[in-house]
Each structure stands twice: as structure tokens, then as C-alpha cells.
Amino acid sequence: MSGRLWSGQGPVFWSNRDANGDPIAPFTWFGNAPTFEFGMGVEELTHKESWSGLRAIDARIDTELNSTVNLTVDDFRETNLELATRGEASALAGSTVTAEQVLAGAPELNTLYAVKGATGRVSGFSLTDNGSPIATTKYSWDFSGVFQFSDVAGMTGPIAATYTNAASRQLGVFKRAAPEIWIRMIGKNTAVNSGTDFERLIVDAFKVRLSPAETISLISDEFNTLQFTGSALADSTRAQSDPEGQFARFIYLDPGAAVPSASASVSVSPSGSTSPSSSTSPSPSV
Numbered sequence: 001m002s003g004r005l006w007s008g009q010g011p012v013f014w015s016n017r018d019a020n021g022d023p024i025a026p027f028t029w030f031g032n033a034p035t036f037e038f039g040m041g042v043e044e045l046t047h048k049e050s051w052s053g054l055r056a057i058d059a060r061i062d063t064e065l066n067s068t069v070n071l072t073v074d075d076f077r078e079t080n081l082e083l084a085t086r087g088e089a090s091a092l093a094g095s096t097v098t099a100e101q102v103l104a105g106a107p108e109l110n111t112l113y114a115v116k117g118a119t120g121r122v123s124g125f126s127l128t129d130n131g132s133p134i135a136t137t138k139y140s141w142d143f144s145g146v147f148q149f150s151d152v153a154g155m156t157g158p159i160a161a162t163y164t165n166a167a168s169r170q171l172g173v174f175k176r177a178a179p180e181i182w183i184r185m186i187g188k189n190t191a192v193n194s195g196t197d198f199e200r201l202i203v204d205a206f207k208v209r210l211s212p213a214e215t216i217s218l219i220s221d222e223f224n225t226l227q228f229t230g231s232a233l234a235d236s237t238r239a240q241s242d243p244e245g246q247f248a249r250f251i252y253l254d255p256g257a258a259v260p261s262a263s264a265s266v267s268v269s270p271s272g273s274t275s276p277s278s279s280t281s282p283s284p285s286v
Contacts, residue, residue, distance in 0.1 A: 021237030031075025118145030200253035
């Protein structure tokens with residue numbers, strides 16, 4: 001990643017974790033993700049001195065470390081909805097519904113009605129009025145079981161429908177405990193080239209617990225999106241002393257691009273490790 005500019009693009013994936021905390025292949029693509037954010041926060045306890053009259057803060061300790069993952073996707077595939085709803089998907093077999101009463105009395109003209117037993121794409125749809133078939137020229141219907149009348153003359157009800165459901169799939173909401181998953185973003189820095197390619201950066205969050213989506217917008221005049229928010233938890237299968245730590249890691253696929261300056265001096269991080277600025281890679285041109 002360039003020390004000067006970053007304009008990110010790239011796919012985001014997720015995977016379940018095995019008993020060792022490693023991702024289980026294959027990674028699943030979220031689909032198009034307009035935004036991906038990794039956040040960090042610290043809860044602190046402060047101490048104020050009480051002898052000077054200023055009540056000045058003279059000490060501070062960390063009481064909590066936390067990191068977050070925020071992701072927006074515009075792909076409503078089944079696996080994404082399972083994650084967004086803590087749901088579980090299952091198959092629905094095809095079925096035939098016979099003489100389902102849809103209206104107790106006479107229908108109204110040009111009013112939408114819907115059958116209650118539609119669980120798949122509907123076919124073979126027909127209506128009866130008090131047991132007598134209604135001419136198909138008097139109503140229209142669609143594959144979801146929605147219908148309306150264009151001619152209601154002489155109808156008294158009850159109105160009943162017969163139709164066939166094709167096989168389909170359903171997703172039950174809040175069927176599972178919150179999953180703890182591995183999330184990987186494979187970033188492309190479109191602001192800086194590396195040869196004939198963009199600079200590349202991988203972000204791994206080892207143990208992410210996603211919250212259910214607060215809202216899922218399904219009717220609007222825009223392209224709808226799913227908003228994922230989660231916590232990147234401390235992974236107990238890793239030690240804080242491990243090179244990648246316990247929360248997440250950034251992997252530079254173009255390590256020369258990580259040099260933050262042309263300075264010849266060795267830069268030392270707060271942890272005492274030498275930063276890439278001590279690298280012998282060529283200095284960037286000015």
C-alpha cells in the first residue's frame with residue numbers, strides 16, 4: 001500500500017472457522033461490496049490529580065480494546081441473507097392447492113387479491129364462483145398468486161382458487177446462533193500501480209461476530225443494499241505475541257510499497273519492531 005494515496009476496491013469473502021480458528025475452504029464471496037471498513041476503539045479509565053486545584057488528568061489506562069467490521073453489499077444472495085438474519089435456508093417441495101377459499105363474498109373490480117398458499121411459482125391457476133368455473137377472460141393472475149378481476153358481473157362468492165406451486169426455497173429468520181466467521185478483503189489500491197497491476201493488500205479479520213441487520217429495505221426507488229456490522233473479536237486460538245496478533249492483520253502483497261518515507265533513518269514502532277522504512281528498497285522519485 002502506498003504511503004501517500006489509497007483508493008480501494010476489491011472483493012470481500014467470508015468463511016466458517018475450524019477448531020483451530022483457521023478458515024474452512026472455500027471462501028464465499030459476498031458479491032459486490034461498495035464499502036468495507038475496519039475500525040478500532042479503546043475504552044479508557046482516567047485519573048485526575050487533586051492537589052493542584054486544576055483537577056488535571058495525570059494518568060490513563062486502557063480498560064477495553066475492540067475492533068469492528070462494517071460492510072455494505074448489494075447482493076441479496078441466499079448466503080448473505082442467512083448472515084444478515086441469523087437465518088437458515090431450506091427447500092420447499094412443490095405442491096397442489098385445490099379449492100382454496102380466497103373471498104367469502106363477491107369480488108371487487110380491479111382490486112388486487114393474493115392466495116395464501118403460494119410458496120413457489122404458481123401455475124395452472126383457476127377460479128370458481130360458488131363452485132362454478134369463472135371464465136379466464138374475467139380475471140388475470142401472475143406467477144406469485146396475485147390476481148384481479150376485470151369483470152365481476154353476476155358473481156356472488158365464495159371465490160376459490162386452484163393452482164400448483166413449483167419447488168422453491170425458504171429462509172427462516174433467527175434460526176441460528178450468531179456465527180463467528182473469518183472475513184477477508186482482497187484490496188486493490190487503484191491510486192497506485194505496481195507494474196501492470198494495482199498495489200494489493202489483504203485484510204483478514206479472524207473471528208467476526210456479525211449483528212443481524214437492523215433493517216432490510218425491500219421496496220424503494222434505489223438499488224437496495226444489506227448493511228453488515230460486526231465485532232472482530234480476540235481470537236483465543238492465537239496468541240497476542242503471534243506476528244498477526246489476535247484480531248486482524250494487513251498483508252502487503254507489494255511490500256516495497258509499504259515504505260512510508262525516503263528517510264535513511266531506521267524508524268522504530270512503539271512495539272520496538274523496525275518499520276519498513278529501514279528497507280533497502282530504492283527511494284521513490286520526487
